[in-house]
Amino acid sequence: MKRAGQAVQFDRYGAVDELHFVPQEMPTASRDELVVEVVAAGLNHLDSYVRAGDFAAEVPLTFPARQGSCFAGIVRARGKDVHGIAVGADVLGHAVGNGAHASYVVVPATAVVLKPPTVEWEVAGGLYLAGTTALAIIRNLRVGPDDVVVITAAAGGVGHLQVQLAITAGATVIGTGSAHNHDYIRSLGAVPVTYGDGLIERIRTAAHDRPITALIDNHGSSGDLAEQLGVVRSRFVSTEDRRDVELKFYTADGIDPEPADLLRHLVRLIEQHSLRMLVSGFYPFQYLQQATADLDARHSRGKVIVGMKTAVTGAGVSSHYLGQKARAFHESVA
Known part of the structure; x- marks a missing residue:
């Protein structure tokens, strides 16, 4: 008998209240695919933008549609052409065509x-x-x-990783953020500066009058800042540039080897304690709408995650590990 689960679905473009749960049976894998039982899945702003219809041309949907790109879980079945990944293996990756916000996801092994x-x-x-x-x-x-390097929104989901990666590469990093995020930005090894009037002077002071050689804009309002700081266009990553990179990986088809190569490198850095991903919001799967509202409020540092209960033990993790951990987090902030 197939295991039963649930998946998040929406039937038209709209806000978070369009999301609803539908029953899901464990699917089957074609010859080059894996069936993964999802243990935890990340939320991204792009999920909300796509659901709202803001990227209808770049990410066309067929309704009813599902959402969610990032996930980690346990392999429950594999196609006959899949080698090197066993049933029962713990994996992480992306749901090709979305659908990670579910009990199960079917993905190419690549x-x-x-x-x-x-x-x-x-x-x-x-x-x-x-x-x-x-x-x-x-x-x-x-x-x-x-x-x-100046990195705006340095405490955000992408920004806090960029800060650490730039520092690991040897750069001096100046991170912009709200005052309440300064201690966190400083803990990453960057010099924090506050948004608002006088930003140019604060950045130059933080740089000790060294020239600013690169600027990454995660905030959406730093085009003039790059020009005023003398950053050449080839070393300025605008919000639009970042969006294009994000869309590339959001819509990755499983054929391009770059996403998996990058992900392996990131996992190695985490294993080596050279990179930390901050989870600032962690919710049980049934609280997906509240988790999405948390993300959309844009006040959280790091990442917002939902956790599903696994049916059996995986990699030494008890069957209720994420359920208990997520409930404890949710109750502590409720």
């Missing part, structure tokens, strides 16, 4: 990588989109020890 036991489920579940976007941008800028 869309996942193995999850080491030392990487927590909630971290693995939210790593894909923010992590690949952050790493691709830092690599494309060729950040190095001679750089002074």
